[in-house]
Amino acid sequence: MFENLSTTLDRAFKTLKGQGRITDINVAATVKEIRKALVDADVNYKVAKTVTDKIRDEAMGRKVLIAVEPGQLLVKIVHEELTQLMGGRLQDINVKGEPAVVLIAGLQGSGKTTFSGKLANYLKKQNRNVLLAACDIYRPAAIDQLKVLGQQVGVDVYAEPENKNAVQIARNAIQFAKANNKKVVIVDTAGRLAVDEQMMREIEEVKKAVQPTETLFVVDSMTGQDAVNTAKTFNDRLNFDGVVLTKLDGDTRGGAALSIRSVVDKPIKFISTGEKMEAIDLFYPERMASRILGMGDVLSLVEKAQQAFDEDEARRINQQIRKNQFNFDDFLSQLDQIKKMGNIKDLVSMIPGVSNMMKDVEIDDDAFTPIEAIIKSMTKKERANPDMIDGSRRQRIAKGSGTSIQQVNNLMKQFNDMRKMMRTMSKMGTGNEALRNIKNMGKR
Structure with missing residues (x-):
């Protein structure tokens, strides 16, 4: 979503990078690039012209503080104008009435x-x-x-x-x-x-x-x-x-x-x-x-997490961690809740600074599929008691899940490392935060 627009705007702001002050010339060049970026993104031309004219007028009317570079100031102005262009504030649905x-x-x-x-x-x-x-x-x-x-x-x-x-x-x-x-x-x-x-x-x-x-x-x-x-x-x-x-x-x-x-x-x-x-x-x-x-959009990311994660389940998992009994069944439960948060690449784009780094990286929504296949190829007893999974069992699990023995070994190592870390965090009273580290396993 908006990847090309984001990249082009970022390129436009670089026009002002290293400039000591805002001038008619460097603002005109930057605004021209911003207008081109908006039109390329299929924004109505009249709308693009109106908003970039506002950006230019606002930029020329602002004083640049010593601590703020011209490029940073223009990003702030563009952020304000894009916000106004899209409506300025949230407007929720009206569901008053019977019915x-x-x-x-x-x-x-x-x-x-x-x-x-x-x-x-x-x-x-x-x-x-x-x-x-x-x-x-x-x-x-x-x-x-x-x-x-x-x-x-x-x-x-x-x-x-x-x-x-x-x-x-x-x-x-x-x-x-x-x-x-x-x-x-x-x-x-x-x-x-x-x-x-x-x-x-x-x-x-x-x-x-x-x-x-x-x-x-x-x-x-x-x-x-x-x-x-x-x-x-x-x-x-x-x-x-x-x-x-x-x-x-x-x-x-x-x-x-x-x-x-x-x-x-x-x-x-x-x-x-x-x-x-x-x-x-x-x-x-x-x-x-x-x-x-x-x-980024940290607020939306937090809201999605709050909606997806079940409080009762989180408390139960926390107890499992404290008792050193966190197992693969618990792990699957957490994976399900993470998947409910939505498209993985969309979630990553909400993390400040990450969207530009990840723009050329394909993140498959099925990234967790091999992990789930491995865990579901285990017996109930093995999922409940991960420590019993020895070499021969790992070979059987790899064959049953259609993965390699290396993938199974990697998952077991990551899972054991995560359990140790969770135990440490839980002792410090922040076990719920440690659960978020499950996300990292899906990216490896």
């Missing part, structure tokens, strides 16, 4: 149904009783897909497979929600083209029928500037409340995220990456600006 109704709209293939499942999961974690309403009456298997997602996240799905009236289904879903004490109804609608007048009238009628407290327009960020143009057309018809950017983990230049707020004048409320139901985040403009500039 609150969230209408999901967007183009075909934008990821609406998957996002509906993710949103249901997100709201359920806030202790809200959620109902998914299947109102896509056109796409084959759309209803089945929503039912599968509902099952995954433990949320009921209202559907009428034989009914071909989306407005009627939506109305009935609201009545069902009221009768069954559902606090939020998420209405998943069919994908439609902005030029399809009949389909656009249908979504307008659905909105009129259910009177949503929140209408979200789902955009495939990989479509770049086309996504912005489509959002504008939809907004003219629906007057939606916010935007959802999907597929931000794909090969996207990021222009949609930077342009859409300015062009449509509606906030980005969520971003979505990958297929996992946990892969949904509130959109923080300031944090996204930090990530674009390679400054």
Whole structure:
């Protein structure tokens, strides 16, 4: 996400590296590079020109402190302007009402149904009783897909497979929600083209029928500037409340995220990456600006960790460590929680200073697969008692997991080293922190 933009901006800032002061000439050269970087990232040209003009004016109006280099000052100014460009502050979803109704709209293939499942999961974690309403009456298997997602996240799905009236289904879903004490109804609608007048009238009628407290327009960020143009057309018809950017983990230049707020004048409320139901985040403009500039996003990383790590499980693991009984079953449990945090490369990009170093490094989401294969090739007794795994057992485990004896030996050594370190940390009263070192094993 935003890798090319981040690299180009970093190159632009180097124009000022070593300069003792900001001048008309060096600012003009840097701003020109920034504008080019934004346009290359598929940002609307008028938006790119407006924001770079602001950056230039702001840079020339600032005094450079002795302790701050011109390049550092410009990074700060660009961070401020990118933050404002993307909305300035977080704007959460409105789910007030009895029931609150969230209408999901967007183009075909934008990821609406998957996002509906993710949103249901997100709201359920806030202790809200959620109902998914299947109102896509056109796409084959759309209803089945929503039912599968509902099952995954433990949320009921209202559907009428034989009914071909989306407005009627939506109305009935609201009545069902009221009768069954559902606090939020998420209405998943069919994908439609902005030029399809009949389909656009249908979504307008659905909105009129259910009177949503929140209408979200789902955009495939990989479509770049086309996504912005489509959002504008939809907004003219629906007057939606916010935007959802999907597929931000794909090969996207990021222009949609930077342009859409300015062009449509509606906030980005969520971003979505990958297929996992946990892969949904509130959109923080300031944090996204930090990530674009390679400054990381520690707050989001901590929040993801808090959501993924089960407190009761952490306490149980801590007791295992204190008793020197941490085993491979415990290790697998921790791996599962780390994987819930989302895309590994995306997580790495949140660490300040790391994103630029890792831009050319491929980090496979299946990095933990060989480790899991080795552990699952052990018997229950071996997982519970790692010390009993001798040479012959290691050979059997390597053969059963499709790995080499060297990989098994490496895992055993790393696991034993980690157990020693955990024991030491636990004695100092910080055993929970030591658990985070499990992440390092997945990178070796």
